[in-house]
Amino acid sequence: MFRNCPDPIQLSAYLDGELSERRWLKIGLHLQKCSACRDKLAELEQVKKLVAQLPHRPAPEIRITAQQSPPKAAGKRWLWASCLTAAAVLLLVFFVHLRQPQADDVAGEYLRIHRQYEQQLAESIELLEEVEAQ
Amino acid sequence: MSLISLIASQKIGDDEVAFQELVATYRRPIYNLLLRLSGSVQDAEDLTQEVFLKAFAAYGRFRKDSSCYTWLYRIAVNSFRDHLRRKGDGHLLLYEEPQGGDCVEGQLEQKDLELTVASALLALPIPQRLVVVLHDLLGFSYKEITQIAGVSLGTVKSRLFYGREALRKILSSRSAER
Numbered sequence A: 001m002f003r004n005c006p007d008p009i010q011l012s013a014y015l016d017g018e019l020s021e022r023r024w025l026k027i028g029l030h031l032q033k034c035s036a037c038r039d040k041l042a043e044l045e046q047v048k049k050l051v052a053q054l055p056h057r058p059a060p061e062i063r064i065t066a067q068q069s070p071p072k073a074a075g076k077r078w079l080w081a082s083c084l085t086a087a088a089v090l091l092l093v094f095f096v097h098l099r100q101p102q103a104d105d106v107a108g109e110y111l112r113i114h115r116q117y118e119q120q121l122a123e124s125i126e127l128l129e130e131v132e133a134q
Numbered sequence B: 001m002s003l004i005s006l007i008a009s010q011k012i013g014d015d016e017v018a019f020q021e022l023v024a025t026y027r028r029p030i031y032n033l034l035l036r037l038s039g040s041v042q043d044a045e046d047l048t049q050e051v052f053l054k055a056f057a058a059y060g061r062f063r064k065d066s067s068c069y070t071w072l073y074r075i076a077v078n079s080f081r082d083h084l085r086r087k088g089d090g091h092l093l094l095y096e097e098p099q100g101g102d103c104v105e106g107q108l109e110q111k112d113l114e115l116t117v118a119s120a121l122l123a124l125p126i127p128q129r130l131v132v133v134l135h136d137l138l139g140f141s142y143k144e145i146t147q148i149a150g151v152s153l154g155t156v157k158s159r160l161f162y163g164r165e166a167l168r169k170i171l172s173s174r175s176a177e178r
C-alpha cells in the first residue's frame, strides 16, 4: 500500500457499492493504477463470496397460538399493574383533597402526587416496553 | 406513548392470518441468521421459535410500519444476545453440523467448504460476525444493518472490513494447515 492509497475500510465499502459517487469514482481511478489495492479488493471479494455461498438451510416449523404467547401475558400484567397504580393514586388524590381544607396545601400535595403518579406510570410503561422488546 | 395506545397495542385478535404470512416470509432468513450466529442447529431452532413468539406479542405495535421488517431482525439479535447471557460464555461456540439428509458424493467438497466457512465465522468476535452475516449472507444494506444492530454507519463499515479481514486470515491459516 502506498501513501495515497485509500483506507482499506473504504475498499471494503467500495466492494459493496456503499460509497458516495464522488468517492466511488476516486477509488475507481486509483484502482486502475494501483495493483496493491486491486489485490486487497480481490481478497475482500473472495471472502465476501465464500460467506454468500453458505447454503440457506430450511427453517423449522413455527408453532404459534394465542395461548402460547408468554411475553404478551407478561406485557398484560404490567399493563394491569400500571392501571391499578393509576387508580390507586387517583383515589389517594381524592382522599387528600377531602382531608385538606387549605387550598395551597391541596394544590401542592396534588402536584407532588401527580408527579409521583407520572413517574410510576413512566416506569410501568418502560417495563412493558422492555418486556415487549425482548 | 399514551395509555390508550398501549391498550390498543395489546389487541392482536384478527391479525393471525397476516402474522402467518410474516412467519412464512421471514422464518427462513431469521433461522439462517441465528444458525450462523450461534453455530448450533438446536439453539437456532429454539431461538427462531422464541423470536416469532416475541414478534407475535409485539405485532400490534409494529404492523403499521410493515415496510420496516427490520424490527423482526432486531428481535432476533436481542434474543441471541440474551441467549449468550443465559449460556454464560459465548466465546466457546463450536460448529455443529446441520443434519441435512444423506450426503451425495459430489456434495462432499461443498459440505467441507460450508463447514470451514461456518466455523471460521464462529471464530469472529460476535459484533463482527453479526455484521458479516447480515451483509454478506442475508444481503442487508449498511443502512438496514444500522437499524438491526443499533450501531452507526461508520461502525457497520469498519466491522465489516475487520470481520472480512479476520475471516480471510482464519481461512488462509486453516488451508495452510492441510
Ligand SMILES: [Zn+2]
Pocket: A001, A002, A004, A005, A006, A030, A034, A035, A036, A037, A038
Ligand atoms: Zn493503492
